[in-house]
Amino acid sequence: MKLLRIDASAKKQSVSRKLTARFAETWKRQNPAGTVIERDLTTTAIPALTDEWVQAVYTDPTKLTEEQRKILSVSDELIAELKDADIIVIGAPMYNFGIPATLKSWIDQVVRNGVTWLYTPNGPKGLLEGKKVFVLTSRGGAYQPGTPTEKFDFQAPYLKHIFGFIGITDVTFIHAENQSKETASAAFAHATQQIQQVAVAAH
Ligand SMILES: Cc1cc2nc3c(=O)[nH]c(=O)nc-3n(C[C@H](O)[C@H](O)[C@H](O)COP(=O)(O)O)c2cc1C
Structure with missing residues (x-):
């Protein structure tokens, strides 16, 4: 069993990093034979998508040049890591009502036509099945369903959709x-409690 832990916060002392750490520690205690792979997106050099990258993705894999293979190598590595994992836990701070650019760059590399999804006569089909993702978000404000701020949450709906797509x-x-509010520590404790429960049960 493999757990892939992905962190994206720009901050070293970060709320979402504490949450993913708690998840990984709890899961490892429950699964001593399991492996935890850590992927810190702030220390991973992920290139922006280029014309050459797109061309390489849409080239017959058996006809790729050496240069094109090199261009796809980061994507290959990140996809291999993702495919290899049974459980993926992601620390996702809310930045500007969405996800950090580092996490978007990772998504751009792993959502790859012909590798993690395919066009079919019935529409697009995701190729990564049987995996579980836990997204642990940290946010300055609150965006709960049914509240006036729900519509500003461009983080959770996007992540749910893009993982479903693959x-x-x-x-x-x-x-x-509410990590920017007085109630921050109570909200953090509540999230930690929930994490504890799901991490124990995750397999
Ligand atoms: C660049 C930046 C943008 C932010 N944008 C938002 C935002 O749009 N909405 C919000 O509720 N909080 C926002 N925040 C607050 C963070 O979501 C909050 O501090 C969260 O705990 C950050 O997670 P981290 O500690 O793991 O980095 C922002 C913080 C930063 C640094």
């Missing part, structure tokens, strides 16, 4: 909200 439909969100 075949991962089992996505659980735990939010540490």
Whole structure:
């Protein structure tokens, strides 16, 4: 069993990093034979998509040049890591009502036509099945369903959709909200409690 832990916060002392750490520690205690792979997106050099990258993705894999293979190598590595994992836990701070650019760059590399999804006569089909994703968000404000600010949450709906697009439909969100407010530590404790429960049960 493999757990892939992905962190994206620009901050070293960060709320979402504490949440993913708690998840990984709890999961490892429950699964001593399991492996935890850590992927810190702030220390991973992920190139922006280029014309050459897109051309390489749409080239017959058996006809790729050496240069094109090199261009796809980061994507290959990140996809291999993702495919290899049974459970993926993502620390997602809310930045500007969405996800950090580092996490978007990772998504751009792993959502790849012909590798993680395919066009079919019935529409697009995700190729990564049987995986579980846990998204642990940290947010300065609150965006709960049914509240006036729900519509400003461009983080959770996007992540749910993009993982579904590549075949991962089992996505659980735990939010540490109000991290810029006085109630921050109570909200953090509540999120931690939920994380503890899902990490023990995750397999
Ligand atoms: C660049 C930046 C943008 C932010 N944008 C938002 C935002 O749009 N909405 C919000 O509720 N909080 C926002 N925040 C607050 C963070 O979501 C909050 O501090 C969260 O705990 C950050 O997670 P981290 O500690 O893991 O980095 C922002 C913080 C930063 C640094």
